[in-house]
Amino acid sequence: MRLLVLGVLATAFAAQAVGALLPHVPLLLAGTVGSLAAEGVLHRWQRGMVSLFAKSHVDVAVRHVLRDLLLVVGLLRLGEQHREGVYAPLVAGLLVFYALHWAIQAVSVLVRRTRTPPVLTRNIDVSALRPTPAPPVLLRRPGHRLAAFGLPATAGLLATAATDAPGYGAAGLALSLTAALAGLGALLVRLLPGRRPAGEQEVLAWFEAWLARYRPTVGLYFSGGASSAYQANMWLEPLARLEERPVIVLRERHMVQRIAATDIPVVCLPKVSTLMRLEHSTLRVLLHPSNSGKTSQVLRIPTIKHAFVNHGESDKLSSCNPYAKAYDEVWVAGPAARERYALAEVGVEDKDVVEVGRPQLDAVRPYAGPPAPGGFTTVLYAPTWEGWDGNPGNTSVVEAGENLVRALLADPGVRLLYKPHPLTGSVDPRARAADLRVRELVRAANRRRSGPRPDASAATCLARRTAELDRLTAAGFRSAADQLERMLRQPAPEPGRAGAVRRATAAWEEAYWASLPAWEHQVVTDARPPLYACFNRTDLLISDVSSVISDFLASGKPYAVVNTGGLAEDGFRKSFPTVAAATVLTPDAAGVPGLLDAVRHPERDEWAGERAALALRLLGPVEPTSLERFAGAVRDLCATAGAHRARMAERLAAEHPLPGPRRRPAPRAATAAPEQRDHA
Template sequence: MRDEPGATAVPVPLPRRLPRRQTAVKLLVLGVPAAAFLAQAVGALLPHLPLLLAATAGSLAAEGVLYRWQRDVLSLFAKSHADVTVRHVLRDLLLVVGLLRLGEQDRETVYAPLVAGLLAFYGLHCAIQGVSVLVHRTRTLPVVTRNIDASALRLSPAPPALLRRPGHRLPVFGLPSTAGLLATAATDAPVYGAAGLALSLAVALAGLGALLVRLLPGRRPAGEQEVLDWFEAWLAEYRPTVGLYFSGGASSAYQANMWLEPLAKLDGRPLIVLRERLMVQRIAATDIPVVCLPKVSTLMRLEHSTLQVLLHPSNSGKTSQVLRIPTIKHTFVNHGESDKLSSCNPYVKAYDEVWVAGPAARERYALAEVGVEDKDVVEIGRPQLDAVRPYAGPPSGPYTTVLYAPTWEGWDGNPGNSSVAAAGENLVRALLADPGVRLLYKPHPLTGSVDPRARAADLRIRELLRAANRERTGPRPEAATAAERERLAAELGRLTAGGSRPAADQMERMLRQSQPQPGRAAAVARATAAWEEAYWASLPPWEHQVVTDARPTLYSCFNRSDLLISDVSSVISDFLASGKPYAVANTSGLAEDVFRRSFPTVAAATVLTPDATGVPRLLETVRHPERDELAGERAALALRLLGPAEPPSQERFAGAVRALCAAAGEHRVRMARRLADEPTAPWQTELPAPRHEPAPLTTAAPPEGPGLR
């Protein structure tokens, strides 16, 4: 569909000041404890007992509120070098100053033991922190695993969280002493301060002893060399054949998770190789062994393993480190395909092969001329898309469900990357203007991470949906459906937690997840499907939704929607598997015909301008398929982007893995044979034939011109 000329434009809304309001709230929250400390100082120096008591109590109450509801404000204090230790010491110091200035002149002698006890307590706090760091180092192993029996490493549960976190430990351990000093100031009875200090000292000594016990030789986990020897022995026993290599931040875990199921369905012995420790728990439920190798020296031990192929769903700075292993073949499988430059990154020529979904990606690499040879491109389809349901006809109920799933703004500042800032509010307002629309808004997890305008627009879009929901009424599902969703959520949480408690550290989680549990991934998949059904059933069919959590998944949103509005991204390619209509927001500044030629994934889309004038007509084509002129083009585009339906994508993926494993095996045989021959000189080694015959050298004739004849 093309946008109708002359249609009424949706006015661009004035920006709301939500970010400034949040800043004002943070400043107010920061001002409360600061005012309490100022009042405490005034009460101690005057001295004024009621003010000192009230300010100290207010300061303690403010600390509790910050820890309970305003954790982000605590980081602002820390950046100002006013962390919890400084605040607690200042609070106690002002109490001591107040005690010394109140009443008789001989108070220095009376309260000297209390001051000494307070100093001793802070000394113990520093000692606990030092020992805690040592314990943490002994519990930081060079290899972190999941689904691998690591009982030989003498793993143990984590120390209490209170002993590991100074920001929590000092206020809790120091509360009795502060309360005792406060009572002494109120009653002029040193016994209360002494009792409070004695309790704080006793608790601190007990905590220090509990940590010191963990440093005893018999209580320590395995050392670094012992762990590395164990890891090499496990590799020799398991004999992995194909692996998934991933390095990235917490928000990028979805890029690896989308390949878990296709990897698990392969024959052989798969393995997941990670580089960041935090990613071990971000990887979704799987029966595949998971190893995290943070150090390059540990990673290089894979060179002498049986691992033949590594799949790479994304590029990262640490990818170059594993590419140095010559015994492993590397293939780039990507985490989605689009027409953006990131989908034909020149970096991918470093891999042995590049696996793509269909012919369109092959053409994209050829046209980009980034050094990827056509013979190294393998079409495997998209095995993840089995979860996407095919088109089943126009909306049958009173509401047309529209999924607005924009991508993020990217690193290059191109305004055409994301529609959130330039067109998002107009699109949402135009959709909300239709009473028969139910909108699902699922922004990219990185939205607003680069451009603050996108972050502000995202917040305003969410507020628009909340306001629209307040104006709508209708029947709500029975309470039993919400209860069933909560029950399934608890069951899913139990399955995905793997038996770990919230306070567990890395080693404890490794201990609890060390025993392989065959079938757990299938159980999680069934529980996830049941939860998603319960999730949608528990929501009113007329209520707009903002979907930002990992669940429900993007594909689940596909299945619930009748129309997709997105940007030029891999979301479009995946949505084509459903056969449903889709639209793309053109915020690039290009004319529509140029926009379509520049981005082949837009060929079967309705192109929407930033003012969203084409939304009403787009909705009509969704509700009346006979007016949909792009259905045939969508089918043809799906074939170009995703490849044929037969043979199934999973089968093609498995065939590509087998072929690359065979190539890796042949390479190892050739290398072993050459080493066994032990040539006397490098030039005596038989070299493989070049990929192409070198072009003949030609001498160009000099150009003619004055003085050149």
């Protein structure tokens, strides 16, 4: 289909060029109409090719200019043969239209700059910044604007070429000029002093005032690509349940809308100069779920303590990144991670490692026994991605994915949930190809299966729950909204929304699973249901060496790890402690039948006792809870930051005493009181 559209478009332009140069009116008409038709197909059914053309610098604006240019050449050539000078005014009118187009583009750039604030927010009232709805999207996209506004002119010139009647061209140009003038006027109005949003300095002053009013004490700092948003999202709930005043600090503008629904204030500070304004705020602690190039920028703020909390723990080297030594503390789940850092010798001192558990795992339900006799055994296959280093042991998808899925699908009592990592195939195309083949195996297995389906009421219930959850979590702005309009549409949430979202999410998950046939295999790739919801529906996990294993241990259920790195089983278990209580599967999936048998008959499960001990080692004790340990670590680091600030203030006062009579220093307790109030 793509090659056909490309061929039609190229042929149409070639025919239009030949028709213009000869001149040959029928060929000119056919070429112009053909190119317009191909444009319609491109924008309706081949959006990928539109992007490809844009990357090749042959976007819609270039194609429209070329189409009009060939029409003008044709008209001038016709004028030479029939009526010289008749078509010259039409050409002049077309030039005026293009001048207006570029004027609109220049003004739209100015408008966009006034609507690009140095700080983006969510969940904060920004009415003081005078934000307004965005201009129509057509005025912000030069190519689409030129095609839409210029279509009447193109049609008029085409009719003139066909009928030799200049009136058609004049009428079309009049319509295009009117549309262009209206668009230019609509944009110019937005540049008037009373219609402009707040300027950069006004926004920065507002931001500092907001910091002074809100007085945040702990924040989540995140920088990354669009596909990595899950790394921050997993920490939203634990952060929201702290007694401190939390804030989320982002660096990329596109990430503001990728943070999941939360009541926590969100601020995006793209520039380093804006980020540095946090130094004089009440912010004490920043939590870092990932490393990025921009992390080094915020680490320069001396008044803030930094803790690396990671986005999951595994036995991979990435869980002991040497970058971790740049943080004040490294927070891990349990003793195993502490030992891992000590063995890795990457510069992280043991005194800086704090065990806080995994507070996200409160959502994981404990083991409730084997699958019911005669029912389906639900197996979750959740491989990780291929990583950056090309190690074949990173992911099982490439070498073992199809074998594992075939072995599981061969058992009529198995229901498979396949949930690949969001980054699968982002580095190695073989992983992407294998992932697609696995998905096709699942779809083919479903076509061979049959059974009862939930009645219509289940689908109705899911639709109702989805609408309720969307109402609570959706941003509520139109698709054409720009960043400033989104800030306007996302003010501070109403009290109690967080609890309503939790209840709506739980109700949605129940409705989702109830709407699916109990026998049907599933490929789970959407944000809903999340991984932990899949944990709660499964009897067995098959995964790779990754944080998924550590998290799944909270359930106490059986799990298996695929060994695709070429190690002997003993060496595999010694190299990766998270495998200590797992069934190890080889790439040929020969051990799958025995594994399923042990899941269905717990008395044959030789690893049941080992799993409890490993969970304690990886995740820490059950009491106090992970959330309590996490909150305690936050309080302690906030206190450390407060004490550091107090010492620095005393030192500064001693080095630069204020003029006037010397005052006796206040007692330590008195100076510490405001610090305690800051994070109470």
